[in-house]
Amino acid sequence: MKKNIAIIMGGYSSEYKISLTSGNVVYETLDKSKYTPFRIHIFKDRWVYVDDEGLEHPIDKNDFSTTAHGEKYTFDCVFNAIHGSPGEDGFMQAYFQMLNLPHTSCNMYQAALTYNKRDLLSVLKPYGIKTAESYYLNLGDAVDTEAIVTKVGLPCFVKANKAGSSFGVSKVYKKTELQDAIDVAFKEDDEIIIESFLEGTEVSVGVISYKGEIIVLPITEIVSENDFFDYQAKYEGKSQEITPARLSKEQEEKVSTEAKKVYEILKMKGFSRSEFIFKDGEPHMLEMNTIPGLTRESILPQQAAAANISLADLFSNAIEEALKGA
Numbered sequence: 558m559k560k561n562i563a564i565i566m567g568g569y570s571s572e573y574k575i576s577l578t579s580g581n582v583v584y585e586t587l588d589k590s591k592y593t594p595f596r597i598h599i600f601k602d603r604w605v606y607v608d609d610e611g612l613e614h615p616i617d618k619n620d621f622s623t624t625a626h627g628e629k630y631t632f633d634c635v636f637n638a639i640h641g642s643p644g645e646d647g648f649m650q651a652y653f654q655m656l657n658l659p660h661t662s663c664n665m666y667q668a669a670l671t672y673n674k675r676d677l678l679s680v681l682k683p684y685g686i687k688t689a690e691s692y693y694l695n696l697g698d699a700v701d702t703e704a705i706v707t708k709v710g711l712p713c714f715v716k717a718n719k720a721g722s723s724f725g726v727s728k729v730y731k732k733t734e735l736q737d738a739i740d741v742a743f744k745e746d747d748e749i750i751i752e753s754f755l756e757g758t759e760v761s762v763g764v765i766s767y768k769g770e771i772i773v774l775p776i777t778e779i780v781s782e783n784d785f786f787d788y789q790a791k792y793e794g795k796s797q798e799i800t801p802a803r804l805s806k807e808q809e810e811k812v813s814t815e816a817k818k819v820y821e822i823l824k825m826k827g828f829s830r831s832e833f834i835f836k837d838g839e840p841h842m843l844e845m846n847t848i849p850g851l852t853r854e855s856i857l858p859q860q861a862a863a864a865n866i867s868l869a870d871l872f873s874n875a876i877e878e879a880l881k882g883a
Contacts, residue, residue, distance in 0.1 A: 559593050560633040562876060563606075563621070565649065567598045570641030571724045571745070579851035580638040586868045587636075592876065595623070595630065599639060599649070606630070621656055634876050635660040637827075638851055645848040646672040646719065659882070661875040663826045663847050671823070671845045674718050675750050678842065684822050686815060687841045689752040689834075693718075694739065696747040702735045709753040716752065717745035728754070755834040755841055760802050762816035763830050763849070763860040765871075766878050771820055773813040774860035778802030779832075798856060800863045812840040819845065826882065827875060830857050 564587075566580025567573050580596065587594045596607045597616065604616035606623040614625040622631045635653055637660050643649050644662070647669035653660045662668060671677050678688045692708045694700065705713075715738035717725030725745030727738035742749045759781075763774035780797040804812070816831050819842065830849040833840040849857040853868070861871045 559591060560876075560880075561630060562587065562592045562594045562634055562636055563597045563632040564594055564636045564638055565597045565599050565644060566638045567600050568639040568641050568644050569599075569601050572641040573600070575850060575852075576638055576640045576644070579640065579855070582852050582868070583636055583638055583872055587872055588869050591873065594636075595632070597623075599643070621653070621658060632658065634658075634879050636872070636876060637662040637848060640846075640848050640850065642672075642719075645846070659879040661827050661879045663829070664824075667823050667825055668847055671829075671847050672719055673748075674716065674844050675748065677845060681819060681822065681842065684818070686819060687836075687839055689714075689755050689841055689843070691753070692751040694749040694751065696743055700736060700739060702732050705735060705751055706732055709751055712754045714752045714754060715739055715742050716750050717742045718748035718750050719746045752843075755836045757835040757837075758802070758804070758808075759832065759834045760804070760812060760840075761798075761830055761832050761856050761860075762812055763828070763857045764816050764820040764825070765828050765857075765874075766826055767866070767874055769878075769881075771817060772864075773817050774857070774866075775800050775863035776802040776804065776809060776812065777856050777860055778804070798859060800856075800859050808835060808838070808840075811838075815840050815842065827878070828857060 564580050564583050566576045568576050584594050584596050598605050598607055605613040606616060606625060607613055608625055614623050616623050622629055635658055637644050645668060647665040650662055650665040650668045654665055675693055690709050692705050712728055712730045715727045715729055725742040727741055729735055729738045739749060759779045761777045761779060765772060778799040812833050819831060820829055828849055829845055829847055831845045832843040851858060858868055
């Protein structure tokens with residue numbers, strides 16, 4: 558019996574376009590002999606099932622069902638492809654957990670925690686996970702540029718605390734540029750994290766739960782043509798992503814161990830992609846994404862391909878792991 562799979566995509570954040578692309582790749586790639594996929598668009602003003610003719614059918618939020626062409630459809634599992642809010646920050650996870658509906662992402666607490674860069678790094682620090690020097694600001698706080706520069710140095714990064722895809726991120730070289738960068742970050746979020754610049758190799762490490770085991774995928778090295786791995790570098794081809802990364806055996810072992818350790822400490826499920834920078838030979842963690850991009854150009858699918866895991870297999874496995882854990 559084929560299982561009905563709701564692929565949720567869209568979302569409420571600046572990342573909704575990328576999410577629609579990811580969701581459509583999942584829709585096109587899923588093994589149709591095992592699953593019947595449904596495209597579900599989640600937007601602030603509407604939750605709808607979009608059929609193959611492009612017609613929209615409302616979702617009943619009481620049980621996450623839809624009625625189309627005179628038939629009611631319920632789902633066996635939800636494939637979560639929403640980057641940003643409400644798919645990556647815990648809201649959809651909590652909703653599905655209350656409905657007892659299996660989904661491919663991590664649990665609600667883990668999603669909320671990892672989406673908050675400041676809180677995530679604070680939780681991991683006691684476990685010995687190294688991070689950049691940081692300074693926190695909330696909207697309305699007095700901005701003391703002297704104190705910021707004394708704490709994190711220059712250049713530094715100013716980031717929105719809860720935004721993905723490098724929205725609201727600036728690299729600052731001069732004290733006089735700090736205020737503008739802070740204003741940019743506050744457009745995305747009411748909390749900011751300002752971090753010291755780590756000079757070194759940047760890598761992205763995919764860790765997934767695959768066939769009942771936690772595995773670390775081949776590592777990707779990120780070489781940005783721009784000043785750092787910003788939105789253009791991520792999505793407009795202004796970066797080189799080298800998989801497997803050009804690391805020494807020792808560096809590779811260190812960062813793989815750290816990434817897997819973080820996944821286990823946090824009791825993660827599903828996909829995760831963590832970013833690290835090597836400083837003095839040691840990996841320093843920047844952040845973790847729990848709904849990484851799933852387009853064919855995205856990093857996690859590249860890593861899966863390097864591990865001889867096809868996209869169809871990657872997506873099927875995510876559904877089977879979710880159903881198994883239900």
